[in-house]
Ligand code: A4P
């Protein structure tokens with residue numbers, strides 16, 4: 001079993017519903033157990049064209065899938081959320097990035113680990129700190145990142161650690 005951290009982002013449509021869909025879909029995968037879900041942050045867009053604010057969160061999982069397989073699951077969930085890839089860093093219903101996977105370092109064309117831009121991005125580091133406080137300095141603050149007044153539910157229904165009904 002491996003431990004991985006995934007970043008969720010949405011700035012189109014019902015942003016919270018898209019993040020919730022991502023958490024529920026990850027939990028529904030029989031090879032993925034959701035261990036923790038961060039708070040939700042409302043964040044100013046970084047890069048790309050002028051666009052609306054994002055909601056961002058991070059999910060910690062345990063998984064028997066290898067990194068490429070986990071990325072494939074993330075991309076399937078993005079497609080199910082009707083994500084349209086129009087332009088890089090453009091607005092999206094749902095973005096799911098793989099931040100960390102154990103101590104794996106990878107530089108494949110389709111998968112870089114750790115995520116190459118995570119350390120410069122408050123919208124990733126603030127929620128990552130919620131679920132992995134040992135990784136990030138407790139005193140750091142980031143401009144354009146604020147806690148949103150909403151939370152994500154954790155669905156254990158279909159995960160392998162689901163309590164018996
Ligand atoms: N890829 C390589 N490594 C990874 C990885 N570790 N995790 C490849 C996920 N994907 C990885 O991604 C492009 C390609 O990256 C994929 O084909 C995959 O094989 P994409 O999701 O199709 O496109 P993208 O998300 O537009 O590009 P990218 O480079 O992932 O953008 P970022 O860096 O994710 O930035 N501002 C705020 N406030 N909040 C946000 O969430 N997100 C972005 C997107 C920009 N600004 C933002 C936010």
Ligand code: MG
Nearest residue numbers: 095096097098
């Ligand atoms: Mg992405």
